[in-house]
Amino acid sequence: MQKKLIKVQAEDNVAIALVDLKEGDRVEYEGEEILILSDTKAKHKIAYIDFHVNDLIYMYGVLVGKAMFSIKRGDLLTTENVKHQSDLVEGKTNTILWNAPNITNWKDRTFMGYHRSDGQVGTKNVWLFFPLVFCENRNIEILKDVFEKELSLGKQRNQRQLLRNLIEEKDTDFSDVVDVDKNRTFDNIDVKFITHQGGCGGIRQDAQVLAKLLAGYVKNPNVAGATVLSLGCQNLEINLFKEALNTIDPLLNKPVLIYEQQQMGSHDDMLNIIIKESFAGIKKANTIERKPASISNLKLGLECGGSDGFSGISANPALGYVSDILAAVGGSPILSEFPELCGVEQELVNRCVNMSDAERFIDLMRDYEKSAIAVGSGFDMNPSPGNIKDGLITDAMKSAGAAKKGGTSPIQAVLDYGEYVTKPGLNLLCTPGNDVESTTGMVGSGATVVVFTTGLGTPTGNPIAPVLKVSSNTILKERMQDIIDIDSGGIIKGEKTIQEMGEEILEYIIQVASGKVEAKADILGQDDFIPWKRGVSL
Structure with a gap:
């Protein structure tokens, strides 16, 4: 039987609805009964305790907001009753010991x-x-x-024939509009x-x-x-x-x-x-x-976009497990999107191997947010309308889930936009949260494959690196089959563990890296390239 609620970490004081809940429902969770006080769609959050005004809200074990009004246990968290809040970070406070995953099945793996x-x-x-x-x-x-x-590069789409048939008022069967291979030189x-x-x-x-x-x-x-x-x-x-x-x-x-x-x-x-x-x-x-090569040669871009309330508990942690395996075998995963690391800075700072990288990460984050504030915005305005609609109501809440893509491994280097990855292990790269600008930047820093998690769907691709889409939920995979490469919805349904899903994703990456499987974005000819422009036009 599928669970109806989940807390990501024991110390969290909010829970995520895994299915749609109705006002008056009584839900059993961790041996307790919770009365649902408001209609709550799947992916959204409910209060696990009674909150008073200005009480702090924790999720993923970190501060993600504060209560603007009193919120009763079992009531829905919204943009009206919760405001973005995150911890201040001054420097490294601890060194986190890494419990690396078992890489017995991966250390000798190769790709073509x-x-x-x-x-x-x-x-x-x-x-x-x-x-x-x-x-x-x-x-x-x-x-x-x-x-x-x-x-005769790529594929010629039959949409041209569709339009020609419409112009000539011929009957058209839309099911016949497919890609047709041409003879390549x-x-x-x-x-x-x-x-x-x-x-x-x-x-x-x-x-x-x-x-x-x-x-x-x-x-x-x-x-x-x-x-x-x-x-x-x-x-x-x-x-x-x-x-x-x-x-x-x-x-x-x-x-x-x-x-x-x-x-x-x-x-x-x-x-x-x-x-x-x-x-x-x-x-x-x-x-x-x-020719054969160790998977330690892979530089893996970690991206998310069109995120939903399930992204941080299915697709992102599964990709984080991939990141940890790759770091353990000597590969180079790349975590970017600095506005979506707001709220988890302390953990990331503590994971930096070198003090200079910890200090650089803080400086880059502060300078970035100052530039956003200077034009009347800020990291707190990062969640998109689609994010909010699907349960990500504060930037820190979105960030805490987004950061799960980076796993738990030590951070070996912190880079600014346009700098190239040279060190094995996890690299942090300063990019915007904008999907295409971020993906563009990671590939420019050396990413040879990008895995892109999404809860709402996006066609984003890249001209020189395959971009694989991982859906956070099965409904999305069924609705956008021509865009989604891998479905991690089995985690939500209790059919797969995060580790099992992560290994499935890594196996798929190896097949794509070897040219045996084509990324859906490449099949669609999705060659997006948007550089990050930081300055004004003159």
């Missing part, structure tokens, strides 16, 4: 990856086209149209194209960060080579990009073709040269083949 000369191993083999400045976006789009059509290389709105017109610091991010995409082992377009007069000059490349890897041994339009004569001549030389690079990259 693309070995690069710098020792990194990729899960994909991509030739990447991108601009240094938005002025070149149009040329990137022209090149994309040419290469995708002539190389190359079997062992993907060609991807990204555009952006940066590179000029903003502060110079944004151009510098964008240069680091793009250099990180070239450095990422999923990339075999790149074609880079520059106008010539922008803030993100070619020299700035080359400096970023040299900083991230002075011995970079990949073909990087760079073209400056203002120095190349006519538009057609420029495109002809780019197409000819890029094709030669793509053809050579197609000869690179997958």
Whole structure:
């Protein structure tokens, strides 16, 4: 019989509804009977004790809010009666001893990856086209149209035929609108194209960060080579990009073709040269083949978006178990989304191996929140309307569940946006909570696979790294089967443990990393790329 309520930790004074509850229901939990005082939808929280005004509310063992009014035991917590509250953090107060998971079944596991000369191993083999400045976006789009059509890249969607049938007033069976494989020119290389709105017109610091991010995409082992377009007069000059490349890897041994339009004569001549030389690079990259590699070579981005009240008790802790296994075998999990770490800073600070990283984490968090407050916002405004509707009513409550993606392992490094992961073990990366900006940043820092947990559903993907979606509940998986890769709803139904689900997720990651299974986001052609722009436009 499925439980109706759950407390995440014994010291919590709120409980989560696992099913819809009605006013007047009497629920047995931990040997006690609780009278439900308000209609409560699954995923939402009820008071486990009587709260008075300003009483503190704890969940996941941390402070997540305070009572604005008196709340009776069994009553619903809402944005009207609860306000965001989190503990202040001044520095490291303790060193947390890590109880690492059993890795007997994982320490010798391998995946079939693309070995690069710098020792990194990729899960994909991509030739990447991108601009240094938005002025070149149009040329990137022209090149994309040419290469995708002539190389028969990806899949052609039958929605075009659907529209044609509608225009011609022909009968259409919507069930016939499916993806159709085309004959690819190359079997062992993907060609991807990204555009952006940066590179000029903003502060110079944004151009510098964008240069680091793009250099990180070239450095990422999923990339075999790149074609880079520059106008010539922008803030993100070619020299700035080359400096970023040299900083991230002075011995970079990949073909990087760079073209400056203002120095190349006519538009057609420029495109002809780019197409000819890029094709030669793509053809050579197609000869690179997958070979076995230890899973310690995986750099795993940990992401959540469209979160719900179940995310923090199913999908996120299951992914956290994956993170711990990967850290234990020498891999590099990456935890980002700093606004969604608000409220759990003390635990993360105490998990930092080096004092300098603990101090840097605090400084990055404080500077980030100050910048948010300066524009009339703050971390307390982080939960989206969808989050709130599905039970995440304070930022600390959302953060405490989101942080579970990072497991319990020691933190080996704290990085700012655009910095590259070099240390094995858990890395913290300063990014926004914005799904695409965060995913973009993690891949630019070296993530070769991203696992994205969600309770509400999102199609987010990335041009060079597979992004796997894990649903927090089975209803979402059934509703959005073409988007969700893995369902962790069995945890909610009591059918699987967090450890069992985590091992299932890791097994799936290995299959995707080996090219045996394709991520749903890749099947849909979801190539999202949005750099984080911190400054104002000038």
